[in-house]
Amino acid sequence: MITNETLKVIRQRRSIRSFKEEQIKDEEIQAILEAGMYAPNAGNQAWHFTVIQNKKLLEKLNLAAKQGAQQMDIEHLRALGNDKEFNCLYHAPTLIIVSGDEKAFVPLEADCAAATQNLLLAAESIGVGACWIFFVLLAFNSPLGTELRNELKLPEGYKPYYTAVFGYKDDIVGDVQDRKPNLITYIR
Template identity: 50%
Template sequence: MAANEVLTTIKKRRSVRSFKSDQITEAELQAVLEAGIYAPSAGNQQLWHFTVIQDKQVLEQLNKDAKAGAAQIDNEHVQLMAKNEKFNIFYGAPTVVLVSGKEDGLMIESDCAAATQNIILAAEAIGLGSCWVDFILSAFGGEQDEQYRQQLGLPAGYKPFSSVALGYKKSEAVNAPARKENVINYIK
């Protein structure tokens, strides 16, 4: 089958964990957000909400609180990351898009995952780096949960499901690791 832009973008995209400090343009931001809102959703409900965070102080506080929350998770790998003072959950990205969904929405977790995937593919297509970051979820649910919901303008009845760190890549991504074999079976 001949390659096309979409298939090439899917195969080329890698999680970026090293960003330049320059802020992305408004046009770039709007392009990736539009891709998010064009994701499929169960029953075409479109019950997601996107919060764009570009305030450095807010990002630093989210990083701190998410790491504090993650340090309580019963997983050694997560605890090591959370306790590493040099680790930044957003990898220094100047923009983070928090993807939230209406808690009682039909299949809302899948809908938010589809929107997140669209955002990271759109970012790659226009030359931005991105990283899907669920570590941010550890900042919610604790003492500061309601404070963050208000500060970030989450609509009532919505909860965060993921986030995407966005920015310009410090370096080009490496080649894709080998894909696992024997993950497909056919019933014909």
């Protein structure tokens, strides 16, 4: 099997849900963001990255997301929204929101997803833990949604599509689990 550093990082990357309180270094966040900027896209780079490292704002986002979840029809999400112990950001010191221009001429979800994946791979490659988070997006459906958009200075016409948290890993990452069989079909 062919292997190199890039393939090794891809195979060892795991979602981290336990972080140290220590903030990641500025040069680390810059390297992660630069990787996001170099993601494949439809040529218009119609994304925007919002980096939140303010503890009070992170907690506000967590609480707003839980309020949004409490109003969902999905029982599992409602239960998490009502769980006083649950922190959707896993107490990570950094959150990055990847937003996309809603007027872009191609489906932006794919471009923003590619950028988010680059953020995660870059983090792993430099020893920073990361986790792709959906739940926090529920904050924008809460009563605080408009206020949060303003406080986060999200550009007008941009929609938050994806988020990920970043920080130093507090847990030892276990062995890589085997991938499911029969996920590939060759037609030659």
